[in-house]
Amino acid sequence: MTLTESAAATASSPQDILLTAKSKVASEFVVDHVSAERARELFLGWSTTEQWNPTRGGDDVHDIFHKIDPEGFLVGSIIVSSDKTVKATRPSKIDDEDGSSSSGSSSDEEDGQTSVTIKKTSTVKKPVAIISAIRFGEDQAWIGYYIVDAKERGNGYGLKTFQAALAFLNPAKRSIGLDAVMTQVPNYEKSGFTNVGWQSERRNGTIASLLETREPTLAKTLHQGPVVYVNDTRELRVIDSGSENQVDFDTLIPFEAKYTGLRRPEFAKRWLKYHADNVHKRWITVVALSRTEKDAEGRPVVLGYGCIRPAQESYRVGPLYTESAEVAKEILIKLSVEVSEAEKISPLGVPLVIDMDIPQANAQTVAMFDSFGWKDVFPSLRMWRGPVPKHNVNGIYAVATLELG
Secondary structure: OEHHHHHHOOOOOHHHOOEEEOOOOOOEEEEEEOOHHHHHHHHHHHHHHOOOOOEHHHHHHHHHHHHHOOOOEEEEEEEEEEEEEEEEEEEOOOOOOOOOEOOOOEEEEEOOEEEEEEEEEEEEEEEEEEEEEEEEOOOEEEEEEEEEOHHHOOOOHHHHHHHHHHHHHOOOOOEEEEEEEHHHHHHHHHOOOOEEEEEEEEEEEEHHHHHHHHOHHHHHHOOOOOEEEOOOOEEEEEOOOOOOOOOOHHHOOHHHHHHHOOOOHHHHHHHHHHHHHOHHHOOEEEEEEEEEEEOOOOOEEEEEEEEEEEEOOOEEEEEEEEOOHHHHHHHHHHHHHHHHHHHHHOOOOOOOEEEEEEEOOOHHHHHHHHHHOOEEOOOEEEEEEOOOOOOOHHHEEEOOOOOOO
């Protein structure tokens, strides 16, 4: 199947996604699915080059995202051919065994040996574009990490890789979402992403300003420790699989669909479990629980939760789900306290700065960060090709990740 044919045949089988087309720069262009290790190498490296502040070590790509959809990381490559001519003395009968193509011309022959000139042609795949295309069940999907090598931009490789991702996700079957940088919004609209979920703001501030200047009293109340009683009505728990402070993940997973409209329970479970298993790496989850209300199963009612993880230039908070601005602030401060205190004991070397992407339409979260003095440093637009899932931004104080929604 050629690249053009595949891009048009959006209902084609995922097995047909190995794409080939002629390129004006190289003889051939292909789009391949890549392994988890290769995805970590390329997607971490390229997003670092673009100054996207990716998760430290690419753990999210390798240990979470790729496991959700092992076919969801695509790399567009040009096939570069090179010729090498060498002179050698070989037996009169030449028998290439290395699989390369060669041609020889005799110059002279002595004692059964022939002096020949050998021309060998070798090929290598040179990555020029990357993209993630992750399927959430049968009717939703997400595009992220769309990057084209700066030296190869303008040659059409990015668009071809993007078209390959769309063909793989099958927009006739799925609503496909992405978070677009504002300058690229017109280009995504041309590709059918004409429906808008919301505009996001990336708010940025230091942990020190939050704990020492803005909320010192609350920070002291929410001291470091696995369980903190905020008052008579609620408590905060740090979820650690190595302790007794467990919360049934099944009580947290519904928050994703309720607030974002994304029906991806496997992502939510893997995201939460990775945080619980890697507290020592500063992947931390804090859950707010009611001390007075129980659910139908007799478990404390969950009032909200938030996660934090180390990136390369800051800590990224996401998601943070709750419908209470007060609870959201408590969760954020507790996450900050845990990171700050852990850094004193065992320095990780990541700057004690927080980045979090918030929906502009949630007036309460905007007001909270305005009160902190944290500025919007990176706006983006959540766009959809297909119906926008039903959502409630009033419960979103930070999205999980722009790369996966």
